[in-house]
Amino acid sequence: MSDATFDLSRRALLGGMAAGLLPVGLDAAVPAAPRRGGSIRVASVASSTADTLDPAKGGLSTDYVRHYMLYSGLTQFDGKLRARMALAERIETRDNIDWHIRLRRGVTFHNGKTLTARDVVHSLLRHKDPATGSKVATIAEQIEGARAAGPLDVHVRLTGPNPELPAILAQSHFLIVDVDARSFATANGTGPYTLSAFQPGIRTIVQRNPNYWKPGRPYLDRIELIAIPDEISRVNALLSGDVHAVIGVSPGSVKRVRASGGHDVVETPSGLYTDLVMRRDNPVTAGADFVLAMKYLFDRELIKRALFRGFATIANDQPLPPFHPMYNPNVPQRPFDPERARFHLRRAGLIGARMPVYVSPAANQSVDMGSILQEHAAQVGLNLAINRVPSDGYWSTHWMKHPLTFGNINPRPTADLTFSQAFSSGSPWNEAGWKSAPFDRLLAEARATTDPARRKMLYGDMQYLINRHGSVVIPVFMSVLDGIDRRLKGMQPIPLGGLMGYTFAEYVWWDA
Structure with a gap:
């Protein structure tokens, strides 16, 4: 090994450690004797006619599950949200700006075409094209360029240092698609399953990919993915x-x-939250x-x-849970204080006002949260009219469309993804339309710095800004609860979301 090669590998490891990147190993050991067939x-909980086969446009958990079944990423997460190698055999950098990605040899798409660097370059750069309509366009802005440096080699240059690139690339939106x-x-x-049928808003059917690049995977022959919006109906379908x-x-x-005996619940503590969104484009809710x-x-x-039976963690109107490594414990916890609420309503001239609030089973527990909020608001002189709307179409018709x-x-x-996607001024998922120049500057600085202590301090300042000035209420972080038939084996928590961070399909098997 030459000195130059050793230096590159050592620096890659140091940069990767900051992102949780591990240089060897793909995932945790599979429990003994998985069965095929x-x-x-x-x-899942929601679907609509906007369901998509394009990873860049995924917006719901149903999309994420579908995309992880059909596509693979350059990296993927393990149970501790560390980025492991996937389609990438190696990811190396000297400065967290210029990155070299070496692809696995012999990976094929479902149509038999061999994966090359051209596919990866296309998959990364398409997020920067407004015509794509990518949900992670603001994240992709930091990709200055990408080019093929050989059939299996990709060079990526960022606009500034970001040691979290390997973790970013594990997101479902960055899954690799065919350039052609x-x-x-x-x-x-190049994913574990091939598509058999797709009816947006109805169902997705996939079958095992016999040429999957992970030897022996997946185990199941066939998966049908549907959505049942109503939770009681969803549980009834499981138990029946x-x-x-x-x-x-x-x-x-x-x-x-x-209690059924034949079923179980898998709990995953997470940063999932349901929040009250107060739009900044309305003069009342912007106050x-x-x-x-x-x-x-x-x-x-x-x-x-009362609502979560203890399966939750108290939140403080900012999006990082207390168990997150970048959590700022010095932001004072906001209490329940009706008298202070009355004071602010009186200052706003809203005592006696009537305001509609839109809730739906699609936003987990928002119906009951709305009822509790309505009762407390009435006690201080605010009349909140709770409008319960169906899950079907809620995200496209109501979410962010009302004050x-x-x-x-x-x-x-990662903290960068959390803040960039939900709170940066230009993000399409900035629910409240909250724009803060100081916040955007802190976000850019945190992304650029390579000093972990300073990054944590900057993320802490961002949490303070959101808590003090942001236009969302985040009351609790919910544990993710999946219901399974006990004959379905191999399910393990991945804190990104339900069903093993939506990647369950390649890991589980049927033991019957």
Whole structure:
């Protein structure tokens, strides 16, 4: 090994450690004796005619599950949200700006075409094209360029240092697609399953990819993915045997599922939250006094105890949970304080006002949160009219379309992704339309610095800004609860989300 090669590898390791990147090993050891064969049916919580086969456009958990079944990424997460090598055999850097990616040899797409650097370059740069409509366009802005340096070698240059690039590339939106694909009417990926049928808003059917690049994987022959928006109906379908795994089990259903004898619940503590969104493009909900009043009207302890049966962690109106490595414990916890809420409402001239709030089963527990909020608001002179709307179409028709709605935000693997996607001024997922130049500057600086201590300090300042001035109320972080048939083996928590961070399909097997 030459001195230059050793230096590159050592620096790559140091840069990768900051991102949680491990240089060897793909995933945790599989429990003994997985069995091949079997067909299962899985129910997610929401679907619509906007369901997509394009990873760049995924917006719901159903999309993420579908995409991880059909496509592979350059990296993927393990149970501790560390980025492991996947389609990339190696990822190396000297300065966290210029990155060299070496691809695995012999990986093929579902149509038999061999994966090359051209596919990777196309997959990365398409997020920068407005015509793509990528949900991670703001994240991709930091990719200054990408080029093929050989059939299996890719050079990526960032606009500034970011040691979290390997973790970013494990996101479902960055899964690798075929450079020659002209549309996404079908799916031609390198993932564990091939597409058999796709009906947006209805179902997705996949079958085992016999040429998958991971030897022996996957184990199941066939998976059908559907959506059952109503939680009670979803649990009933599980207990009746109509489906074999469901995402989004309510805490109130845990005892019922486990009492059946043939089913279990897998709990994953996470950064998932349902939040009250106060739009900044409405003069009432943009007012600082109104926003503070709403924040003081949430009884977080009651919500944790009554709605989540303890399967939750108290939150503080910013998106990083206390167990996150970048969490700032010095931001004072906002209490439930109706009198302070009344004070701010009086200053805003809103005592006696009537305001509609839109809730839906699609935003987990928002219906009950809305009821609790309505009761507390009435006690201080604010009339909140709760409008319950169906799950079907909620995200496209109501979320962010009214002054007061509830959102439901999936956890992200890094602080950079969390802040960039949900709070940066230019992000399409900035629910409230909150724009803060100081916040954007801190975000850019944190992304550029290579000093871990300074990065944590900057992320801490961002949490303070969101807590003090942001236009969302985040009362608790929810544990993710999946219901499974006990004959479905191999399911393990990955904190990114339900169903093993949406990647369960390549790991589980049917033991019957």
